[in-house]
Amino acid sequence: MEKVIILGTGPAGLTAAVYLARANMEPLVIEGPEPGGQLTLTTEVENFPGFPDGIMGPELMDNMKKQAERFGATFKRGWVTDVQVEQRPFQLSVDGLGELETQSLIVSTGASAKLLEIPGEKENIGKGVSTCATCDGFFFRGKKVVIVGGGDSAMEEANFLTKFASEVQIVHRRNELRASKIMQDRARDNEKITWALNKTPVEMVSDGMKISGLKVKDNDKGEEELIETDGIFVAIGHNPNTEFLKGKLDMDEKGYLLVEPGMTDTNIPGVFACGDVQDQKYRQAITAAGTGCMAAMDSERFLEGEAVKDWSQSL
Numbered sequence: 001m002e003k004v005i006i007l008g009t010g011p012a013g014l015t016a017a018v019y020l021a022r023a024n025m026e027p028l029v030i031e032g033p034e035p036g037g038q039l040t041l042t043t044e045v046e047n048f049p050g051f052p053d054g055i056m057g058p059e060l061m062d063n064m065k066k067q068a069e070r071f072g073a074t075f076k077r078g079w080v081t082d083v084q085v086e087q088r089p090f091q092l093s094v095d096g097l098g099e100l101e102t103q104s105l106i107v108s109t110g111a112s113a114k115l116l117e118i119p120g121e122k123e124n125i126g127k128g129v130s131t132c133a134t135c136d137g138f139f140f141r142g143k144k145v146v147i148v149g150g151g152d153s154a155m156e157e158a159n160f161l162t163k164f165a166s167e168v169q170i171v172h173r174r175n176e177l178r179a180s181k182i183m184q185d186r187a188r189d190n191e192k193i194t195w196a197l198n199k200t201p202v203e204m205v206s207d208g209m210k211i212s213g214l215k216v217k218d219n220d221k222g223e224e225e226l227i228e229t230d231g232i233f234v235a236i237g238h239n240p241n242t243e244f245l246k247g248k249l250d251m252d253e254k255g256y257l258l259v260e261p262g263m264t265d266t267n268i269p270g271v272f273a274c275g276d277v278q279d280q281k282y283r284q285a286i287t288a289a290g291t292g293c294m295a296a297m298d299s300e301r302f303l304e305g306e307a308v309k310d311w312s313q314s315l
Contacts, residue, residue: 001089002028002102004299007080008241010037011285012275013108014064015292016299021071023300028102029068030094031077032241037061037110038131038276039285046138048285060285085248085268103306104270104299107249107257108292109241111276111283116148116234120204120211128211128231129204133157134284137164140231146171146214148201149235155183157235162192169193169227171216173200196227204232240277249273256280264295270306272298 004020004027006013013029020027039045039057046054055063065075076097084091089101113131115121121129130136133147134157141164147154150172161168170187175198177184187193199216202224206212213226240255250258250267257273259265264272274291276283 002026002100003303004028004104004106005030005090005092005100005102006106006108008032008037008108008110008275008277009061009065009075010039010108010110010275010288011061011064012110012277012288012292012295013037013106014061014068015289016106016108016274016296017068017073018064018071019293019296020300021068021073023296024072025300025303027068027073027106028100029073029075030080030092030097031075032079032109038113044139045135045285047135080244083245083248085271088270090270104303105272106264106295106299107242107245107266107271107273107277108275108288108295109277110288111238111240111256111280113234113238114236116201116236118201118203120206121234124204124206124211124232127206127209129234130231131234132283133160133233133235136231136233137161140165142166143230144169144228145231145233146196146227146229147233147235148172148214149237150174150177150179151235151237152179152183153237154235155179155187157233158187158193159190161233162190165192165231167192167194169196169229171196171199171201171214171227173219174198199225238276238280238283240280242277254280264291264298270299270302272302 006029009031017029044054078094078096082093090105092100144167145165146169147158148171158168198219203215213228217224242255257278259278264274272295274295275288
């Protein structure tokens with residue numbers, strides 16, 4: 001029987017592990033198929049407080065894990081296939097670990113950026129291909145970049161990138177954008193933003209070290225052309241990693257877990273959610289870490305309250 005099980009090892013899960021381990025709660029952390037989360041796909045992180053010269057994403061995650069282990073957190077690799085939260089202790093089915101029981105559960109499984117799934121994309125993530133303008137925009141100061149997408153997030157990130165890049169070209173496979181009118185107007189009014197509409201990305205081109213262009217197909221003419229660029233930002237949305245929780249916990253239409261405002265409590269007492277799995281607005285390492293701290297404290301207080309309740313009932 002575990003006191004607390006944490007699902008996920010991104011900034012949220014690892015911060016929760018540090019806080020709970022320091023409180024002698026001996027948390028068990030389940031590492032999924034991508035230990036460290038999205039930051040392991042990031043080369044240099046320059047916006048996490050405390051690192052004036054920046055730090056490599058994988059190194060930051062490794063340091064967080066070592067810190068949690070130092071205080072007594074246990075890490076095990078596995079893939080959660082089912083969760084039973086109708087009654088406590090909660091039951092977890094984990095490939096590689098079997099059946100587990102826990103008094104409290106913290107879900108920090110994150111969200112995965114949707115990718116175009118075209119040649120040259122995955123192998124160039126961190127080499128000119130990014131899914132986060134806020135994280136990586138600074139590295140493209142004075143350069144020409146392309147952003148792929150047609151929704152609000154794509155327009156927002158395009159405007160953000162103009163703070164650094166000399167030119168931002170928006171590529172979208174349709175003539176019409178999905179973005180709200182106000183977001184479209186802001187992008188169209190920005191003189192640094194150019195447009196390549198009704199063009200489908202077919203390949204990301206690299207010189208072996210970094211991105212040099214995006215090959216697109218004109219949907220009307222069927223012709224292909226190469227857009228020369230120093231960087232490509234993919235902004236077509238995220239998928240929260242909550243498939244295994246459908247029907248178990250309350251979530252919105254996109255699959256993000258719903259929590260009490262200003263808290264990490266889900267609709268099931270004793271189950272808490274933190275990080276990108278419940279945040280589709282900020283999606284930053286530092287905000288994820290903050291909610292990880294909140295989830296740890298919420299979990300600890302929940303278990304303390306249960307202990308007091310059991311003690312009073314025994315009198």
